[in-house]
Amino acid sequence: MTASALDRRYMAAAIRLARWHEGRTGSNPSVATLIVREVDGANVIVGRGVTAIGGRPHAEAQALAEAGDLARGATAYVTLEPCAHHGRTPPCAEALVTSGIARVVAAATDPDERVSGRGYAILRAAGIEVEEGVLAAEAERGLAGYLTRRMKNRTHVTLKLAVSANGKIGRRDGEQVLITGEVSRNQVHALRALSDVILIGAGTAINDDPELTCRLPGLQDRSPIRLVLDTHLRLPLGSRLVRSAREVPLWIATAAAQDDPRRAELAACGAEFIASDAHDGRLALPELLEDLAARGLSTVFVEGGAAVAHAFLAEGLVDRLVLLTGPSDIDGDAVDAPVTRLTVPSAFRPVASMICGDDRIDEYERV
Ligand code: AOF
Numbered sequence: 001m002t003a004s005a006l007d008r009r010y011m012a013a014a015i016r017l018a019r020w021h022e023g024r025t026g027s028n029p030s031v032a033t034l035i036v037r038e039v040d041g042a043n044v045i046v047g048r049g050v051t052a053i054g055g056r057p058h059a060e061a062q063a064l065a066e067a068g069d070l071a072r073g074a075t076a077y078v079t080l081e082p083c084a085h086h087g088r089t090p091p092c093a094e095a096l097v098t099s100g101i102a103r104v105v106a107a108a109t110d111p112d113e114r115v116s117g118r119g120y121a122i123l124r125a126a127g128i129e130v131e132e133g134v135l136a137a138e139a140e141r142g143l144a145g146y147l148t149r150r151m152k153n154r155t156h157v158t159l160k161l162a163v164s165a166n167g168k169i170g171r172r173d174g175e176q177v178l179i180t181g182e183v184s185r186n187q188v189h190a191l192r193a194l195s196d197v198i199l200i201g202a203g204t205a206i207n208d209d210p211e212l213t214c215r216l217p218g219l220q221d222r223s224p225i226r227l228v229l230d231t232h233l234r235l236p237l238g239s240r241l242v243r244s245a246r247e248v249p250l251w252i253a254t255a256a257a258q259d260d261p262r263r264a265e266l267a268a269c270g271a272e273f274i275a276s277d278a279h280d281g282r283l284a285l286p287e288l289l290e291d292l293a294a295r296g297l298s299t300v301f302v303e304g305g306a307a308v309a310h311a312f313l314a315e316g317l318v319d320r321l322v323l324l325t326g327p328s329d330i331d332g333d334a335v336d337a338p339v340t341r342l343t344v345p346s347a348f349r350p351v352a353s354m355i356c357g358d359d360r361i362d363e364y365e366r367v
């Protein structure tokens with residue numbers, strides 16, 4: 001195996017490790033470090049670390065602590081450029097220098113203005129050999145939320161749509177129809193748990209009365225903030241969302257007047273309002289996503305309904321598309337899906353597909 005094939009193999013392992021804490025590191029990205037050296041003629045991982053839950057300590061610090069003296073002369077694989085700033089922890093780039101690491105192989109560059117090339121510069125100035133950009137695209141996929149927030153100053157948006165075999169997303173009369181099965185539902189709950197925010201429109205909130213929590217065994221404590229786009233403040237006080245607002249955060253974006261009495265009623269139930277601009281009676285989505293990013297929230301999972309999906313797509317605000325396609329048709333007066341597997345806009349490229357029971361799930365990302 002050539003050196004670079006070996007590098008890619010360890011980097012691929014580090015990228016998988018980084019995914020362990022995805023969605024659980026607050027405003028910090030979940031990154032990983034592996035420390036590898038030769039022991040008795042074989043390459044051995046002598047230290048590993050992933051950004052801790054909550055965001056600190058950083059991956060490098062943990063991997064170096066595990067490696068101890070074995071770090072001297074070893075290679076460190078890092079999925080993100082090591083930090084260069086004195087934040088709540090000392091800079092990881094300096095910790096790598098002090099440890100005696102000989103070589104650093106990195107995937108993605110950190111766009112944080114306190115880092116952004118400075119981490120690499122510290123390493124090189126100390127005589128460490130640095131190789132950048134190894135499996136960068138793969139690492140960036142896992143870091144997409146963080147990178148979008150830092151580079152575009154808005155949260156990363158995943159749009160989920162469940163579509164029937166004949167390209168419909170529901171009945172026009174609002175009567176509920178099951179489009180996808182149990183296995184897909186679990187998959188959706190897992191995706192929710194990886195997100196900072198779940199977003200739906202008021203129409204869906206009223207019609208389906210969902211709770212939007214994550215109820216998978218082992219993930220019950222991982223429910224993200226639930227955000228309802230409710231321009232005219234129609235969300236009923238008796239809805240499941242409002243009734244559970246004391247257990248799981250419920251945020252509302254509305255164009256209703258500040259002195260609208262329904263604001264106080266909803267607030268008394270535990271709901272919070274986030275500042276939202278409206279143009280022509282419609283909530284301004286780019287500003288909303290900027291507001292969420294400014295609060296350190298990196299990922300939003302958009303779950304419906306059709307109008308919300310249309311709006312995000314029309315404004316070019318969808319970064320990732322998750323299409324669940326069920327096995328049956330919805331007959332009669334049904335609502336067309338804004339996109340189906342056959343009409344995915346060319347701005348998206350397929351990145352993954354899987355069969356889930358009788359359904360299939362296709363994932364696309366913006367090119
Ligand atoms: C690393 N290793 O494991 C992570 C890094 O608030 P602080 O001090 O924890 O710094 C947050 C920044 O650290 C964050 O914006 C990003 O630049 C970097 N994340 N860096 O060296 C890590 N999670």
Ligand code: ZN
Pocket residue numbers: 058059060082083084090091092093
């Ligand atoms: Zn660090």
